[in-house]
Amino acid sequence: MAGVTDKAFREIALQFGAGLVFTEMISAKGLYYGDKKTKLYFDIDVAAGPVCAQLFGHEPNIIAQTAGCAAKYGAVCLDINSGCPTPKIIKNGDGAALMKDPEVFGQVLDSAVKNAGIPVSVKIRAGWDKYNINAVQLAKIAQQCGVCMITVHGRTAVDYYRGKADWDIIKKVVNSVHIPVIGNGDILTAQDADKMLNITGCAAVMLGRATLGNPWLIKDTVLQFEGKEHIFQPNTAERIKQALYHTRLIIKYKGEYKGIRESRKHVHWYLKGIKGNSNINNLISTAQSYAEMEQYLMQLL
Numbered sequence: 001m002a003g004v005t006d007k008a009f010r011e012i013a014l015q016f017g018a019g020l021v022f023t024e025m026i027s028a029k030g031l032y033y034g035d036k037k038t039k040l041y042f043d044i045d046v047a048a049g050p051v052c053a054q055l056f057g058h059e060p061n062i063i064a065q066t067a068g069c070a071a072k073y074g075a076v077c078l079d080i081n082s083g084c085p086t087p088k089i090i091k092n093g094d095g096a097a098l099m100k101d102p103e104v105f106g107q108v109l110d111s112a113v114k115n116a117g118i119p120v121s122v123k124i125r126a127g128w129d130k131y132n133i134n135a136v137q138l139a140k141i142a143q144q145c146g147v148c149m150i151t152v153h154g155r156t157a158v159d160y161y162r163g164k165a166d167w168d169i170i171k172k173v174v175n176s177v178h179i180p181v182i183g184n185g186d187i188l189t190a191q192d193a194d195k196m197l198n199i200t201g202c203a204a205v206m207l208g209r210a211t212l213g214n215p216w217l218i219k220d221t222v223l224q225f226e227g228k229e230h231i232f233q234p235n236t237a238e239r240i241k242q243a244l245y246h247t248r249l250i251i252k253y254k255g256e257y258k259g260i261r262e263s264r265k266h267v268h269w270y271l272k273g274i275k276g277n278s279n280i281n282n283l284i285s286t287a288q289s290y291a292e293m294e295q296y297l298m299q300l301l
């Protein structure tokens with residue numbers, strides 16, 4: 001998730017039992033033109049666990065030139081983003097716009113598979129809009145190109161993040177290809193994850209927004225799949241401890257100035273649902289250092 005799944009977030013997700021984590025989407029064009037900031041997204045700690053690097057782009061030649069970066073920086077898999085509906089991405093023909101042109105979609109994947117040197121996956125949505133639901137067609141193209149796995153987010157690009165994800169389209173994709181399909185969209189609890197598996201027959205699930213400030217969902221889901229008891233309902237002290245740990249990790253990787261600013265949104269997410277925290281939330285938005293952040297959070301105990 002852009003702006004979220006940086007090195008610190010991924011490390012935490014892996015610590016809580018995620019089987020595979022994804023980088024934020026990375027611009028193939030940015031890499032191609034040697035943009036220094038773009039390269040920073042490849043900050044992968046191989047020892048932390050398996051990371052899939054996600055590229056976005058629509059030009060097969062640029063994908064060909066940049067696909068090798070994923071392996072070079074330690075990713076175990078390269079994912080092509082064909083699901084991002086953000087206007088600044090689709091206006092260039094990238095992300096979900098690829099779904100509108102199955103031929104280019106196939107060329108991009110073909111190019112990625114031939115040049116990545118590691119397995120290539122793709123993330124798609126149900127289709128562009130409700131009149132153009134083509135996930136099954138795209139999944140078959142992806143399979144033909146040699147893609148190793150497909151993630152399907154059961155919304156259209158036009159849906160953005162609104163409404164309810166359609167799990168039925170995920171099931172249709174599962175039934176039309178033989179490569180593993182990952183189900184995504186609206187998994188809020190471990191029970192939802194179980195339902196996703198049972199309803200769609202998908203091989204694995206991808207957790208999204210529900211993990212924000214809530215890595216416990218990952219552990220819960222793993223235990224649910226293992227058929228074990230799971231009651232991870234962190235109390236305020238545990239949430240604060242985890243929020244501070246997350247903050248320290250971001251600072252470790254990005255320095256205190258940038259890190260404390262980026263950590264604010266994560267801390268807000270960790271505190272969601274804790275009663276009487278509105279004053280503290282305001283203070284968190286102003287925290288300038290780790291010491292300040294800690295001081296504000298301690299007031300909740």
Ligand SMILES: Cc1cc2nc3c(=O)[nH]c(=O)nc-3n(C[C@H](O)[C@H](O)[C@H](O)COP(=O)(O)O)c2cc1C
Nearest residue numbers: 001002024025123153184185186187207208209210
């Ligand atoms: C802030 C934000 C950033 C996202 N960035 C990406 C991204 O970079 N690549 C991607 O494939 N999906 C991205 N997504 C989509 C999520 O991975 C996921 O498909 C979507 O949120 C649906 O799953 P959920 O209902 O479990 O959140 C993003 C979503 C959000 C909310």
